[in-house]
Amino acid sequence: MLQLHKVSTGRRDMKTKNKPVLRLPRREFLKRGGMGVLGTFIAASTLGGVAGIQRASAENVKANLKALKMGDWNPNYAGQWSYRLAQALGYLEEVGINDFEVILSDGYMPGLIGGSLDITHCDTDVLFGAGNASGLPMKLISIYRHREWQIMGVRAGIKTAADLKGAKISGGPLDGRNTYIQREIVAKLGLDPAKDVQFVPMSGASDGRLQALLAGTIDGGSLFPRHRFGLEKAGGKFLYEKLTETPQEGFGVMGRWLEKNEDTAYAYCYADIKARQWLFNPANKDRAYKTMTDLGYEIPPAFVALYKVELDQISPDGGFESAEAMDEFVKVLILTGDLPKGLDWRKYVDMKYVWAAQKALGLPKRPASL
Numbered sequence: 001m002l003q004l005h006k007v008s009t010g011r012r013d014m015k016t017k018n019k020p021v022l023r024l025p026r027r028e029f030l031k032r033g034g035m036g037v038l039g040t041f042i043a044a045s046t047l048g049g050v051a052g053i054q055r056a057s058a059e060n061v062k063a064n065l066k067a068l069k070m071g072d073w074n075p076n077y078a079g080q081w082s083y084r085l086a087q088a089l090g091y092l093e094e095v096g097i098n099d100f101e102v103i104l105s106d107g108y109m110p111g112l113i114g115g116s117l118d119i120t121h122c123d124t125d126v127l128f129g130a131g132n133a134s135g136l137p138m139k140l141i142s143i144y145r146h147r148e149w150q151i152m153g154v155r156a157g158i159k160t161a162a163d164l165k166g167a168k169i170s171g172g173p174l175d176g177r178n179t180y181i182q183r184e185i186v187a188k189l190g191l192d193p194a195k196d197v198q199f200v201p202m203s204g205a206s207d208g209r210l211q212a213l214l215a216g217t218i219d220g221g222s223l224f225p226r227h228r229f230g231l232e233k234a235g236g237k238f239l240y241e242k243l244t245e246t247p248q249e250g251f252g253v254m255g256r257w258l259e260k261n262e263d264t265a266y267a268y269c270y271a272d273i274k275a276r277q278w279l280f281n282p283a284n285k286d287r288a289y290k291t292m293t294d295l296g297y298e299i300p301p302a303f304v305a306l307y308k309v310e311l312d313q314i315s316p317d318g319g320f321e322s323a324e325a326m327d328e329f330v331k332v333l334i335l336t337g338d339l340p341k342g343l344d345w346r347k348y349v350d351m352k353y354v355w356a357a358q359k360a361l362g363l364p365k366r367p368a369s370l
Contacts, residue, residue: 062263062267063095064096064261067098069101069103069116069117069118070121071111072103072104073105073106077292078303078310079144081314082276083272085279086272088291097264109126113136119252119268121250123248128330128339131348137258138252139255139349141250141253141265143247145246145315146314146321148243149224149243150184150242151222152239153221153239154167154236154237154239155216155220156234158219161190161191164239165197166197167197168200169220172202172206172222173202175336178222180332182220182221188240197220202218202221206221206222206224213236214231223238225241225306225310247326247329268353270360273317277361318358319351319365319366319367322368346370351367
């Protein structure tokens, strides 16, 4: 149910917000009829196209907004790494953004639509679905995670794919994308996902699936790289792991905001991508982690060991591999019911801000086109 709550940034370096915002878990936001939920916020929005011209360079652009409010649902350090570094390294200040506030809440999409946020870190499919359901101009202006580790973890005692016959496997909800991926993995391992294994639903997130594997209540499940240490310590392992081109997360804004604040969009993308380039330099690894721990993020040593694994997923330049990669990603989301049939994702993506930053930073244009 839709609730009012007070949003706290949850970090020592940020102020507590006392303004109540509407909260609804990000995927439930779309699952509950989309348009009916969005109707609560549309009154605060105005329709209209996104104006503006392509800049030749973003290197010298200055933001027209001095203060920026960023929404995010993910408290994990790796989910906030690039923009936190852009702030800590002074790159945001260099482009004129002197006051940068992060608001941590599952209600980031209602906050964006209602105008209490300027920009938000978001799941790609959530922005596409919200834009489609509302009819409002919404734009993804940069990609954050452009790749994804697709992993099947198995409990102790499962050594080979043959050991999975008759196994119970979970990717969470049966109609979700994670379960779809686990079915694909089973097929790639040479088994019949309809006959050789049983898919069981689970509530909660991936940490719950890890605990179920450790307890032996399931035999295999969808996990993330961070779960390897705990699983292997208990005798389990990753039976399958593959890095795929999956532009799954990015930064989104409202079209009406973009019309008024294009200079800020150019400036933000430039500062953020500059920070990512710094992060991807191995010489900066120790300082990159120390910066985040100084900000109050807890990073266990086992997570530090995943430096390269984390960076494998983060886009170094704000772009993604190709339009075909996004086509395939959206195709699966339509199959799982996360997005409606016929959705044209290109209506909700504008890469000119990233392309300008890439040019200014001497990086290749990526993707080459949409």
